[in-house]
Amino acid sequence: MPYTLDDVTRIVLQAKEKAYRETDLEPEPQYTTEVEWPIQCTVGPGLEGAIACETKIGYVNGAKGWLIYRGYDVFDLCAHSTFEETSFLLLHGRLPTAQELDVFCRTLRRRMFIPRTQRVLLSFPVEERNPMDALRLGTNLMRQKQTRNERDNTGEDTLASDDDSIPMETKPEGRKHPVYEFLARLFKPVTVIEPTADVVPDDVESFYNLIAGVAAVSATIGRARQGRMPLEPLPDLSFAGNYLYMLSGRRPTPLEERVMDICLILHADHGMNASTFASMVVASTLSDIYLAIGAGISALSGPLHGGANVEVVNMLDEIGSASAVPKWYKTALEEKRKIMGFGHRVYKAYDPRARILAPLAEMLAEEHPELRNTYETARALEREVVATLGEKKKVFPNVDFYSGIVYRSMGIPADMYTTIFAVSRVSGWCARVAEYIENNRIFRPRAIYTGTFEEKYIPVQNRGEN
Numbered sequence: 001m002p003y004t005l006d007d008v009t010r011i012v013l014q015a016k017e018k019a020y021r022e023t024d025l026e027p028e029p030q031y032t033t034e035v036e037w038p039i040q041c042t043v044g045p046g047l048e049g050a051i052a053c054e055t056k057i058g059y060v061n062g063a064k065g066w067l068i069y070r071g072y073d074v075f076d077l078c079a080h081s082t083f084e085e086t087s088f089l090l091l092h093g094r095l096p097t098a099q100e101l102d103v104f105c106r107t108l109r110r111r112m113f114i115p116r117t118q119r120v121l122l123s124f125p126v127e128e129r130n131p132m133d134a135l136r137l138g139t140n141l142m143r144q145k146q147t148r149n150e151r152d153n154t155g156e157d158t159l160a161s162d163d164d165s166i167p168m169e170t171k172p173e174g175r176k177h178p179v180y181e182f183l184a185r186l187f188k189p190v191t192v193i194e195p196t197a198d199v200v201p202d203d204v205e206s207f208y209n210l211i212a213g214v215a216a217v218s219a220t221i222g223r224a225r226q227g228r229m230p231l232e233p234l235p236d237l238s239f240a241g242n243y244l245y246m247l248s249g250r251r252p253t254p255l256e257e258r259v260m261d262i263c264l265i266l267h268a269d270h271g272m273n274a275s276t277f278a279s280m281v282v283a284s285t286l287s288d289i290y291l292a293i294g295a296g297i298s299a300l301s302g303p304l305h306g307g308a309n310v311e312v313v314n315m316l317d318e319i320g321s322a323s324a325v326p327k328w329y330k331t332a333l334e335e336k337r338k339i340m341g342f343g344h345r346v347y348k349a350y351d352p353r354a355r356i357l358a359p360l361a362e363m364l365a366e367e368h369p370e371l372r373n374t375y376e377t378a379r380a381l382e383r384e385v386v387a388t389l390g391e392k393k394k395v396f397p398n399v400d401f402y403s404g405i406v407y408r409s410m411g412i413p414a415d416m417y418t419t420i421f422a423v424s425r426v427s428g429w430c431a432r433v434a435e436y437i438e439n440n441r442i443f444r445p446r447a448i449y450t451g452t453f454e455e456k457y458i459p460v461q462n463r464g465e466n
């Protein structure tokens with residue numbers, strides 16, 4: 001019998017039950033108690049243990065394996081919410097009313113229409129570039145809308161979300177600064193939104209544009225890589241559904257739409273990870289939100305971070321089958337290789353996101369026989385790694401281990417997987433930047449200098465050979 005949407009909810013809630021059975025539910029006081037700055041903390045290499053700021057957005061309990069967005073457990077959000085609702089929650093600090101959610105969904109859908117950005121983006125050979133590099137480029141190109149001088153306040157978005165109403169030869173009037181600049185004195189907290197209005201404060205505009213636009217840019221890149229033109233969003237599809245449609249040109253099945261929605265919810269925020277921190281560091285200089293998000297995309301692309309999801313499927317293909325796992329793993333251990341999709345700086349328990357993605361991958365492997373071998377290989381590798389490194393080094397599967405299998409079931413090419421991570425995480429990046437900038441202080445750590453002093457300068461012609 002084919003799986004239904006109810007089955008997906010059941011799978012998520014079963015994963016929650018298992019997680020709750022295996023972990024007790026106490027927050028860690030050292031990461032959940034308000035502090036008086038400055039504070040003392042023990043910092044390891046890679047800023048391990050460093051506390052950079054306070055936040056109300058999200059909490060990762062690495063010892064127990066939970067993930068909380070604004071007080072809500074990610075298991076509950078995956079079971080009952082949508083990516084649109086979760087993004088609203090992250091940005092605005094509370095769940096929307098039905099009317100707010102409706103406006104927000106329509107706003108995002110409309111802003112997935114970015115013909116001007118697509119036109120400029122496609123003038124580059126994006127199909128030849130790394131998709132994350134192309135995504136960063138497209139994200140920066142989206143800024144063009146923000147050169148528009150004044151919004152019309154009719155409540156109607158008469159322009160495409162990246163359209164520029166000012167012809168180049170028109171003398172600019174109105175705002176002295178484009179709104180994408182972070183001017184602390186202009187920046188207002190984003191917690192208030194008029195429920196009935198179809199307009200939002202300028203500061204928030206950019207966040208909405210980015211959440212919708214990064215998805216549209218990712219889809220455009222995916223299309224370009226297949227030699228195809230971009231597609232416009234459809235009015236009857238959700239954010240996840242439209243993303244899949246704009247990427248593949250095929251209306252997703254309700255099951256695919258729901259599973260992608262869960263993937264987007266799961267990846268939306270995750271503490272002070274490298275890409276979030278990169279975005280915040282750039283924003284803390286009062287740079288520009290589009291450049292800040294571009295920094296997040298750059299950091300996410302690395303194989304130690306979001307890029308691991310691509311590496312995982314390549315690794316599983318290389319292993320080839322479940323029976324080949326023991327030999328492959330033995331060699332990997334001997335060569336002291338890091339196994340992609342395992343381990344985490346914060347989680348020293350099972351990553352809750354992997355708890356959800358693993359059974360979803362299993363469900364999809366049952367629906368898609370061609371995926372069974374990959375799924376079985378993944379399961380066998382997980383058993384080996386957890387048996388050898390689980391107890392000893394607290395190394396368990398992370399979010400990237402099963403996500404690739406899920407995306408493969410939807411026919412998405414592997415090199416697009418990390419862009420999907422960005423499509424989701426942009427809402428966390430925006431929320432964290434918005435929160436931090438309210439009480440901004442530029443990030444500026446120190447390094448311990450271990451070099452020499454009092455070197456005598458020798459002119460180049462007198463230096464001889466090395």
Ligand code: ACO
Nearest residue numbers: 304305306308338339340341342343344345393395398400
């Ligand atoms: N495979 C094998 N051993 C591992 C792995 C792994 N994937 N991850 C950690 N370990 C071991 C380390 O070798 C180390 O052992 P040691 O104490 O004997 O030296 C110990 O576990 C601690 O690991 P660190 O490398 O100190 O962990 P760190 O916090 O610096 O790195 C990271 C975390 C980058 C995620 C690491 O686990 C890794 O490289 N994983 C593979 C890449 C990956 O999956 N990245 C995605 C992470 S999730 C995300 O970003 C969305």
